[in-house]
Amino acid sequence: MQEHTVPFEFTGRFYTIGDQASVDHELWIVLHGYGQLSQFFLPKFEPLSTKAYVAAPEGLSLFYLQGVNGRVGATWMTREFREEAIQNYIKYLSSVYNKVLPESATPKRTVLFAFSQGVSTLIRWVVQEKIAFDEMILWAGDFPVDVDRERCRRLFADKTVYYVYGNQDHFITPKRFTELESKYLEYGISPKIIRFAGDHEILPQILEQFF
DSSP, X not given: OOOOOOOOOOOOOEEEESOGGGGGTEEEEEEOOTTBOHHHXXXXXXXXXXXXXXXXXOOSEEEESSTTSSOEEEESOOSTTHHHHHHHXXXXXXXXXXXXXXXXXXXXXXXEEEETHHHHHHHHHHHHHTOOOSEEEEESOOOOTTSOHHHHHHHHTTOEEEXXXXXXXXXXXXXXXXXXXXXXXXXXXXXXEEEESSSSSOOHHHHGGGO
C-alpha cells in the first residue's frame, strides 16, 4: 500500500467581535482548546468588544464529541498526518491574520491568547511565520519542542509572555509544570506565572485581568 498526498483549496471559518476599525487600537487573536468551537469560545472575550477587535480562528478538523451525533468540537491536529496538519493550520492562521489586520493597520497593542491545545498551535504559528505581538497569554497548555529553538529565542526576546494555569489542573500537574517551565526557558521564553485556584478551565475573573 502506498500513501499519496494532494493539495487542494480548503475553506475555514473564524469569528470576530468588536469593530474592525478598532484594530488600530487593539487586536486580539484567541485560539481555543481541544474539542471546543470558536463560536462558543469567543464570548469569553466579549468585554473587549468596545475597545478591541478580537478574532477567534477554529481548528480545521470537526468531530462529534460523543458518538455520531450531538455536540460538535474542533481539534487543531492529531498524531495522524501530523506534519501536514501543522502546515495546514499555519497557513490558515496566517490567512486569518492577514484578513483581520489590513496592511495599513498598526495596532497599539496586539495580544495573542491560547488555551490548552491551542498553546502549541499558537507557538508553532508565531515562530514559523514570525508573527509580531506585544503580549502572549498561554493558558494551561503544552510546549511544542519541534519549533526552531534559535528562532524562538530571537522572536521571544524581551516579549511579555504569561503562563496561566489552575492549581488543580489535571493536565498541568506540579511535576508537569516543572517540566514545562524548564522547556519554556530552554527555548528563550520566560513567562510570568499566574496560578489560580481551579482546574483546566478559563475563569472570567482571571481572564479579565488582562483586558
